[in-house]
Amino acid sequence: MNIRHRIIELPFHYPFTISKGTKTHQRIFQVELEWRGTRGYGEAPEIAYYNIPAATMQSDLENKLKFVENFALTTPDRFWHFLHHLFPSNPFLVCALDIAAWDLYGKLMRKPLYQLFSADPSEMPVTDYTIGIADSEAMIQKIVDNPWPVYKIKVGTAGDIERLRDLRTRTNAVLRVDANGGWTMYDAENNLGHLSEMGIELVEQPLSKEDWEGIKKLKAISPLPLFADESCVTESDVGKCSEGFHGINIKLTKCSGITPAKRMITEARSLGLKIMIGCMNESAIGTAAIAHLGPLVDYLDADGPLLLKDDPVEGLKYIEAKLQLVPAPGLGVNVDPFY
Structure with a gap:
């Protein structure tokens, strides 16, 4: 090669x-x-x-x-x-x-890869659209400018609940919350009840990835599904995450590719875990790789190209908030050869 x-x-x-x-x-x-x-x-x-x-x-x-x-x-x-x-x-x-x-x-x-994975394109989940942390006015404006059926709201700083309440008054869309490990146990215990009242769908990585004892305690009292992100990096983390989380967020970049991600999906299913595949702000190349695994999971966070102003790669399309898999060989995206 x-x-x-x-x-x-x-x-x-x-x-x-x-x-x-x-x-x-x-x-x-x-x-x-x-x-x-x-x-x-x-x-x-x-x-x-x-x-x-x-x-x-x-x-x-x-x-x-x-x-x-x-x-x-x-x-x-x-x-x-x-x-x-x-x-x-x-x-x-x-x-x-x-x-x-x-x-x-x-x-x-x-x-196309989805055929090699025995994945059915008709089972593609809706992908969320991520709203980064800002003041309420700026976050609301992003929602107004980008109508979407599901949003992932980044949290983990002071004023989370107030901002979420402001957002909820402006949209009836499904809201997911991602703390990126930014809450303490005290924060999480106080916030989860409020989130449940607001109809939040799930909470991603509420506590630090090192706080395994805390997450086990939180799982026992949480009114909402808890998903591991930073706590679930590689294949070896899947079994451990079943003790403290209801689901895991698999990211190709951190787990080292499509090959281990496929095995992680199989193991998570065997443990009764819900599965999300998430992005790390990839362009259309990495997002296409995520898309081919999309029909095999429950939730999708694959909005990288939507958040980027420019993407030199063509061929990836979203229709009604779903990534479209085309029957072209491989990833199905068009990349100019490197010279």
Whole structure:
């Protein structure tokens, strides 16, 4: 295989604020795998609190580029296993290469990925639209400007309940809440009752990912479903999350790609957990990878391209808040070759 790669930086429509900070642009590492003229594409965004900059993904790949290029790709699963051991400390890079391998493999097999996964496009869940933390007026304006049936509302700072009440007076849409670990146990115990009264659908990562005892106690008293995000990074976390959460949010970038995500879905189902697949502000490449797994899960948070002002990748469409899977081979998106 021939491998090319690049780092791009895409601006957000609005400053994107969660309990961990604010950003105005999303830096993304993208890869192209080429074999005899067929090209597959993958990517992973830079997420500050995971401490894997795009430059590190790039340098790690450059340092072992020949090993990857010389690998004889037979199946993406086998390729992922090779990458997992080659880059044990860089799951983001493994994710980008794994997505590209699936795209390439699908094109070689002349099948869209959803067919390879036995996923039915008619079962695609509605994706939510994320509203970052701001004052009530700014958050309401985002809702007015972006009508959507389901919103994910970022929380985790002072004034959460007041802002949510303000939002609820302006929309009857389904609301989900994501604290990104920003609440204390005291906050969570006090907030959950208010959220239930407002008809909030679910709460994502209410407590710090280290507070396993707290989340077990919270699950026992919570009137709302609790979903793990930062507490569920890799396959090894799924079983542990069943003790403290009602569901998990699988993210391709943090778990290291499509290959492990498929296994996580299977394990979560066996444990009776509800499943969300979430995004980390990927462009259409990473979001298309999420979309092909969408029919296999209960909830979808795949609004990355909706939040970005510019996206050079074409072919990904939302119709009535659902990602549309097309019968084109691989990911089904159009990417200009890297040169």
